[in-house]
Amino acid sequence: MTSTSSFSSATFIHSFRHCTSLHGISNVDCNHSQNRIGGVNVLFWRSAASYVRVDCALNKFCGKPIVKQLQKRAGIIRFATIEEIEAEKSMIEKDVKQRMEKTIETVRSNFNSVKTNRASPSMLDRVEVDYYGTPVGLKTIAQISTPDASSLLISPYDKSSLKSIEKAIVTSELGLNPSNDGEVIRLSLPPLTSDRRKELLKVVAKLAEEGKVALRNIRRDALKAYEKLEKEKKLSEDNVKDLSADLQKMTDEYTKKVESVYKQKEQELLKV
Numbered sequence: 001m002t003s004t005s006s007f008s009s010a011t012f013i014h015s016f017r018h019c020t021s022l023h024g025i026s027n028v029d030c031n032h033s034q035n036r037i038g039g040v041n042v043l044f045w046r047s048a049a050s051y052v053r054v055d056c057a058l059n060k061f062c063g064k065p066i067v068k069q070l071q072k073r074a075g076i077i078r079f080a081t082i083e084e085i086e087a088e089k090s091m092i093e094k095d096v097k098q099r100m101e102k103t104i105e106t107v108r109s110n111f112n113s114v115k116t117n118r119a120s121p122s123m124l125d126r127v128e129v130d131y132y133g134t135p136v137g138l139k140t141i142a143q144i145s146t147p148d149a150s151s152l153l154i155s156p157y158d159k160s161s162l163k164s165i166e167k168a169i170v171t172s173e174l175g176l177n178p179s180n181d182g183e184v185i186r187l188s189l190p191p192l193t194s195d196r197r198k199e200l201l202k203v204v205a206k207l208a209e210e211g212k213v214a215l216r217n218i219r220r221d222a223l224k225a226y227e228k229l230e231k232e233k234k235l236s237e238d239n240v241k242d243l244s245a246d247l248q249k250m251t252d253e254y255t256k257k258v259e260s261v262y263k264q265k266e267q268e269l270l271k272v
Contacts, residue, residue, distance in 0.1 A: 085234045089243070092225045096247065099218045100254040107211035107258055111265040114200055114207075119146045119189055124154075129168040131161055138165060154178075154185040173203075192269075200269050208262035212255055219251045 112122035121144040128135045138144070142156040142165060156162055162180055169178045169187070175196075179186040192200075226243050229235040235243075 085229070088229060088234070092222055096218055096222045096250065100215055100250070103211055103214045103218070104254065104257050104261070106214075107207060107261055110207045110210075111204060111261060114203055114265070114269075119148070119150055119152050119187075121146065121152065123152070123174065124169075127168050127172050127174070129161065129164050131164060138168065141165075150189045152187040152189075154187070155183075156185075159183070197269055201266060204262060204265050204269065208258055211258045215251055215254050215258070219247055222247050 109122070109125055112120065113124070113126045121139070124138050124144055127138040129138050129141060131141055138154070141158065141161055142154050145153045145155070147153050154165060156165055159182075162182065162185065165185055166178045166180045169176060169185070176187045176189070179188075223244060226235065226240050226247075230237065230240050
């Protein structure tokens with residue numbers, strides 16, 4: 001015999017009528033007067049997606065949408081692939097090498113601008129001229145040649161810039177006296193004195209130190225990039241330590257290159 005508390009699916013469906021739709025989920029009808037079946041409260045729970053809903057409960061809730069969100073749907077988390085991580089590491093290493101190579105080129109260029117008693121157009125690499133209100137490199141507005149081992153000849157493309165070029169040379173740190181004849185500017189290099197050599201050696205040493213500082217700054221930037229990847233969980237702490245060690249080796253290698261270029265320039269100044 002069936003107990004009074006049990007009921008068939010037909011009895012259950014018959015117990016409900018048209019009820020308010022709950023947040024777009026299927027409509028369920030609730031009979032206010034028949035919310036008890038066989039002396040037992042009917043509490044029907046149904047789950048859908050991340051929600052649990054009550055289709056029908058006590059009279060005071062009947063006809064009202066009751067929705068409880070158990071858990072927000074987690075957003076899609078995409079982890080970087082090994083190939084992507086390797087690509088980022090490679091990009092950092094490539095940038096470091098390019099910047100360090102550029103630093104060596106800059107050091108060499110700066111050393112060439114330090115005059116000896118041998119004339120060279122590169123001595124004027126750092127001279128900037130106020131050309132119609134805009135600072136430009138001397139080489140961009142004039143042709144520079146060496147008639148002999150101790151003189152330079154500057155032929156401006158625009159003769160109206162002669163005075164500006166002359167002023168730029170006088171105010172530079174070259175210590176040269178330009179001769180302007182209205183057509184070209186001539187520069188004669190005087191013999192180096194012992195005191196002048198000492199001054200130039202100090203200038204070269206300062207330029208070499210600036211190059212080393214630039215290399216250390218490049219290393220610092222790369223370390224920050226690696227630490228950023230570590231925070232993003234793309235690199236482990238051990239990975240960063242290994243990469244930092246490799247980065248230090250590269251920095252040491254380029255620092256030695258700066259030292260080598262500096263020694264060459266030092267020998268050049270001592271010989272002339």
